[in-house]
Amino acid sequence: MSKKIKKEARVISQRMLSEGIYDMWLETPIAKDVKAGQFVGVYPVNKATLLPRPISICEVDTEKSAIRLVYRVVGSGTAEFALYQPDDYIMILGPLGNGFPLDKAAGKRAVVIGGGIGVPPLLETAKRLSAMDGSDKPASVSAVMGYRNSDTFLSDEFLNFAKLFIASEDGSVGTKGNVIDAMKACDVPCDVIFACGPMPMLKGISAFARERGIKAYLSLEERMACGVGACLGCVCKTKSVDEHSHVNNARICTDGPVFDADDLDL
Amino acid sequence: MNTAVEIAGVKFKNPVMTASGTFGSGMEYADFVDLNKLGAVVTKGVASVPWPGNPVPRVTEVYGGMLNAIGLQNPGIDVFIERDLKFLESYDTGVIVNVCGKTVEEYLEVVERLGEEKRVDMLEINVSCPNVKEGAIAFGQNKDALFDITSRIKKVAKQPIIMKLSPNVTSISEMAKAAEAAGADAISLINTITGMKIDIHKRKFALANKTGGMSGPAIKPVAVRMVYEASHAVKIPVIGMGGIATGEDAIEFIMAGATAVAVGAMNFHDPYATENVLNGIIEYMERYKVEDINELRGIV
Ligand SMILES: Cc1cc2nc3c(=O)[nH]c(=O)nc-3n(C[C@H](O)[C@H](O)[C@H](O)COP(=O)(O)OP(=O)(O)OC[C@H]3O[C@@H](n4cnc5c(N)ncnc54)[C@H](O)[C@@H]3O)c2cc1C
Numbered sequence: 039m040s041k042k043i044k045k046e047a048r049v050i051s052q053r054m055l056s057e058g059i060y061d062m063w064l065e066t067p068i069a070k071d072v073k074a075g076q077f078v079g080v081y082p083v084n085k086a087t088l089l090p091r092p093i094s095i096c097e098v099d100t101e102k103s104a105i106r107l108v109y110r111v112v113g114s115g116t117a118e119f120a121l122y123q124p125d126d127y128i129m130i131l132g133p134l135g136n137g138f139p140l141d142k143a144a145g146k147r148a149v150v151i152g153g154g155i156g157v158p159p160l161l162e163t164a165k166r167l168s169a170m171d172g173s174d175k176p177a178s179v180s181a182v183m184g185y186r187n188s189d190t191f192l193s194d195e196f197l198n199f200a201k202l203f204i205a206s207e208d209g210s211v212g213t214k215g216n217v218i219d220a221m222k223a224c225d226v227p228c229d230v231i232f233a234c235g236p237m238p239m240l241k242g243i244s245a246f247a248r249e250r251g252i253k254a255y256l257s258l259e260e261r262m263a264c265g266v267g268a269c270l271g272c273v274c275k276t277k278s279v280d281e282h283s284h285v286n287n288a289r290i291c292t293d294g295p296v297f298d299a300d301d302l303d304l
Numbered sequence: 305m306n307t308a309v310e311i312a313g314v315k316f317k318n319p320v321m322t323a324s325g326t327f328g329s330g331m332e333y334a335d336f337v338d339l340n341k342l343g344a345v346v347t348k349g350v351a352s353v354p355w356p357g358n359p360v361p362r363v364t365e366v367y368g369g370m371l372n373a374i375g376l377q378n379p380g381i382d383v384f385i386e387r388d389l390k391f392l393e394s395y396d397t398g399v400i401v402n403v404c405g406k407t408v409e410e411y412l413e414v415v416e417r418l419g420e421e422k423r424v425d426m427l428e429i430n431v432s433c434p435n436v437k438e439g440a441i442a443f444g445q446n447k448d449a450l451f452d453i454t455s456r457i458k459k460v461a462k463q464p465i466i467m468k469l470s471p472n473v474t475s476i477s478e479m480a481k482a483a484e485a486a487g488a489d490a491i492s493l494i495n496t497i498t499g500m501k502i503d504i505h506k507r508k509f510a511l512a513n514k515t516g517g518m519s520g521p522a523i524k525p526v527a528v529r530m531v532y533e534a535s536h537a538v539k540i541p542v543i544g545m546g547g548i549a550t551g552e553d554a555i556e557f558i559m560a561g562a563t564a565v566a567v568g569a570m571n572f573h574d575p576y577a578t579e580n581v582l583n584g585i586i587e588y589m590e591r592y593k594v595e596d597i598n599e600l601r602g603i604v
Pocket residue numbers: 077089090091092093094095108109110111112113114115116117155158159258259260261262295364365
């Protein structure tokens with residue numbers, strides 16, 4: 039695994055992608071060796087805020103040594119990040135976490151599933167899956183993206199890498215309902231799933247995958263402090279004993295955020 | 305220039321240590337910090353058997369700090385000796401093992417097991433964790449209970465013992481004196497201050513445990529005051545901690561009476577924090593032409 043660093047990154051660009059959702063490209067050496075599904079810790083400068091904010095890596099441009107973050111403003115830290123302008127510097131820690139095991143898609147019909155602010159890390163995932171060749175190449179790549187309403191941020195970008203299916207809770211775009219409803223309604227070809235989104239969605243995917251004997255890899259979220267596996271703040275329940283504490287508690291920041299759904303006790 | 309300090313006959317190359325529970329056993333921070341540069345690595349609390357800890361959310365940010373209610377999740381002494389102590393063997397740094405338990409017997413079991421481990425320089429006995437229901441803090445909030453557990457551990461311990469005190473008491477001096485009278489070789493303080501945060505949007509406690517221990521820069525003035533009071537109440541060395549972020553902060557604790565200091569929550573803010581604190585201490589010594597760090601102890 040690549041060495042973690044904490045270092046200032048240069049803001050290349052930032053724009054508002056849709057209401058309250060920002061899209062920022064950063065130049066950072068972290069970009070050199072990143073896996074799809076990994077994340078960074080982003081530090082607010084406000085001295086009253088101590089902890090890095092975990093934000094998924096949405097896209098990577100290795101040539102420019104750049105990573106892309108897409109985030110929703112929900113509190114003081116993200117509100118501060120939204121003010122950054124090109125050529126400002128922002129402190130980040132990374133790369134953190136394990137990332138999606140893309141090799142599991144070899145020869146299979148792969149589906150990336152994202153819900154709401156869980157969508158961003160799946161863009162790089164879809165991009166890499168579609169770029170694989172030889173024996174690693176998936177038989178097909180589909181993307182199923184779930185949103186609340188017609189604000190389907192980022193979904194258009196998946197068209198470059200995957201066959202796109204959309205679900206919206208209010209029915210304004212695509213299938214009315216959630217991502218599972220869209221999977222069923224559109225009969226999305228599926229042997230392996232890579233997913234990120236809210237817990238109810240992940241539980242639904244886990245049950246769906248179990249029923250059909252499909253492998254699913256889920257990216258989880260939890261409150262974090264260190265982000266590097268030291269504080270034991272960010273655990274999730276696992277079926278077998280975890281390798282760190284031997285108590286069925288894996289650390290989402292280090293052992294995850296991506297887990298084999300079969301290993302989780304959701 | 306001398307940065308070395310001595311506690312109960314154990315020599316540390318400098319006074320900068322890691323605060324238990326914030327640095328694992330050093331493994332997770334080896335990407336960032338050269339562990340050989342640290343005075344000591346103080347490891348996460350270890351019990352006789354694995355502990356699962358508390359439900360999540362276990363951590364939350366507060367103004368200038370954080371609350372945690374990890375609940376002392378740990379792999380138990382067997383895995384700890386096999387893995388964590390083995391890992392530390394290859395480093396030239398002090399090793400202090402933090403010990404926790406639910407009953408005195410459980411503490412004694414861990415202390416006895418560690419007695420055979422040559423790599424362990426000292427034991428730090430955590431009688432001050434606010435996040436577990438049984439044991440731990442129950443021993444740290446009553447001076448008779450503290451005296452009792454300290455003397456019983458002292459009888460079986462092969463390494464010198466540090467009693468880690470809770471700030472959640474009326475008189476820290478009384479507690480420090482009880483530990484000293486029972487034979488403690490040193491004391492360390494402060495552990496976290498019990499706090500609470502409510503998420504008013506969700507109308508729920510921010511932590512599943514409802515209460516949590518507060519740490520970080522916001523608690524530093526409380527910690528400095530307590531280190532000052534405790535070090536004036538006893539003759540044994542004091543290890544000071546609570547919100548240390550810079551070399552200046554460390555010097556403040558040393559001037560208040562601490563022989564050594566530990567960096568805790570600030571590791572989460574800055575994984576290089578321990579090394580930065582050490583560099584800051586050295587800069588201070590150069591600036592004020594301090595020949596020996598020990599000259600500054602209790603100077604105010
Ligand atoms: C692995 C991982 C990847 C993530 N990726 C993204 C992403 O790509 N885009 C995005 O918009 N959001 C993402 N999040 C959620 C994001 O971390 C929070 O929205 C952000 O930390 C909020 O910070 P704040 O200061 O604005 O909010 P505040 O509420 O002021 O934050 C207070 C504290 O709570 C923590 N916190 C608040 N909400 C969350 C949350 N949902 N998850 C974890 N910690 C939280 C903060 O980090 C901070 O320590 C991710 C979370 C995790 C765990």
